[in-house]
Amino acid sequence: MTGTTPTAWQQRIDTLLHALADARRDAAAAQAREVALLAEAVEIAQAMAQDAGGPTSVADIPMRSLAAQIGAAARVSDRTVQKHMSDAVVLVERFPATFATWAAGDISRGHVRVVVDAGVGIDDNAARAVFEDAALEVARRETPGRLKPAARLLATRLHLVPLQERHTAAATKREVWVRDLDDGMAELIAILPAAIAHGIRDRLDQYARRVIDARDTTDTRPTDARRISEVRADVFADLLLTGHASPDVSNDAIPADEAIIARVQVTVPALTAVGADDTPAELIGKGPIDTATALRLAGTATGWDRVLTHPVTGTVLAIDRYRPSDHLKRTLRVRDEHCRFPGCRIPTYRSDIDHTTAREHDGPTELTNLAHLCRRHHTLKHHSAWRVRQTPDGILHWTSPTGRHYPEHPARTLVFTTEQAGADIQTGAVSESATASDPPPS
Template identity: 50%
Template sequence: MDLLTPDEAAVLDGVVTALVEARRGIAAFQALEASLLASAMALGVSRADGSRGDGDMPVREIAAEIAAALRVSDRTVERRLVEAQRLATRFPATLIALTDGRVSRAHVDVIVAAGERIEDAGARAVFEQAVLVVAERESASRLRPVALLLAERVMPTTLTERHESAREERRVEVQDLDDGMAQLLAVLPAALAHGIRARLSAMATAVKDADPAESRSHDQLRADLLSDLLLAGEPSGHDADGQLGAIRAEVHVTVPVLSLAGVDSAPAVIEGSAPIDPDTARVLCAGAPGWERVLTHPVTGTVLAVDRYRPSADLRRTLRARDQRCRFPGCRVTAAHCDIDHVHDHAHGGATAHDNLAHVCRRHHTLKHHSAWTVTLTADRTMTWRSPTGREYPESPAPPGIAFTTDGDPPPF
């Protein structure tokens, strides 16, 4: 169904073109601002003289001058001076990409956050080169897990070593909020944290399904169920039929086979999230009821096939391993929460086969069927979304959690 007339589509086309150019201009001005702030920071650092005991006073002096001119807090300016210096000196290629409008400020923040722990300049440059390739085609939210994995690959120490140290910092805190509320913060190993949320989400969905009149949101239900479980030991306030207590968490982890065997120390990856250490991954695999073997291309990392030692819905697993998330550009809804959609409508002869199916979240599934947006899926698994204005947006499958390269090849992202 076409919702836009040709004239309306032409107007929208002009608006989108102008917005793209405006975003490039905004990125260029943000890069200019960062460069100017970095220059100011360099001036302050060069004037600092520890022997005089002035410490960071020159930087504070400069921050105060800029803050007064811009009518903002000098503490805010001082923080931005530090951030600008970090970007200009440690991530110069990223600053150039921002200047050119190839990435947004949000992409820059993700890149710097993932790579700031890489102390070796050469390793950081390798990371920056690889991550920018992904940043130029993905949204900032999708970039984050890939950036963390790419950063992990160039770290001088293994994730296992760093995880052992970080585990010592696990804790539970309470931070008081306004209006009689408080925030409960638990710092835990990633696999446990994701597992806890997954179980609470499954319970919340079960409560919603059991009572159509349930008015609480999933966030509210997760909070109420967490209170039940921690204070009563079971979801007593919600489990009238005894079903919720049987729900267990489901966490999907991709583990390199050599790491599973203890031969290598390459990290595993929680679906759609950050890397986890191989020791934790091996513990999770030991208790798993079944494993999926994912065959990937040796250079590109593209998922070619999935099989499993126990009979199940092979096609669904293959699609989930391939897609990992909604296939609309920029969307990060995980495959577990998406519909499996026939690209060519089944009602019009579309086959129920891997080359005609893809994961699409409910929002974009509805968009596909009830607007002028159209989709094609090619043999290399690229989905191309065509907008009402005629623009085409190719969407490749999510990069796999684990991929391998031959010597000298860049990372397959």
């Protein structure tokens, strides 16, 4: 299509996007139909078992037999089919709104998996329905990755067993094991509290990026062509075996006397911090964590930000600190949590602060005209037909080159209160929490 005008290109792209959207809706409907049939298969197998009677030792034979028939027809393991049958019943019976929304093509299989995984532990039917409706509101406008921490936090608020009690029990299952792989390799797997696990990963990332940056700007080791994932694994082994990043791994990029510590960010409701409430704390971008861990992390942080949020929408209203420094940057970090392009989850410390309305167009340097964008989407904003405007509540309204509108909500507004989850909060009052974090390196 040499010589095609920009308008013609956009028309072709618009047609393509419509076709892709239709294909995705059709695929979602077909996947949901398959789940409905698997749930129906369970009903048939259970009815067959009831009619047959007989000893309890063979009561599940009809289920096994039907799973084997389905597996043979679909060329899938019957064990896999039987698990899918069980999962189908959970979805259809316990999460009917999620199933209906999926069948209508409004969400994907990934969204369904997040909602079910987060809400399956809520035994009370009414509470689970509240959770489901709230989670689906987020799912209709966000990616599964962004839905996950919001859904987990909301589920925690509605769970009948306090998070601290569940965390204490789960922590007794801490474990490390090795699984052998092919070609002389193995997996080292650990189950740890979330804050520790993400802190370890962050520390490995810091080391690995320092190694890559130093290698790319010096000729010290020109033959080092390792990808960052390989460097991360090498640093991991080095730290565990020697207690520090050795010259073989660090390439002398990290001075021995320069400590690199893990970075995690936690938000603790003020009333929880003083023991007057049990609203869960949150590991930013990941989900709820137990209060004891959150308070311990907050107690060792170099500084606290006091965050005032709207109790219903979660919008950040204000932030202050006793010794304010880079006040606006801290406010933005708390509000945004990650790149603000639709679907992106690159954290703020790896993103640029961008003027929504550019400075050369008289855009002010203030909260309602600033947002974090990763380098990829920062470049896209300035060198493509994508357009964005920001409203006072921090929502970025993105418009694609073909005119489609994508509202991008701040991360804090994805998690909102319900009557069941926050009955003790008066509408219109201001919620207060403290976010503790070490500032990222400049």
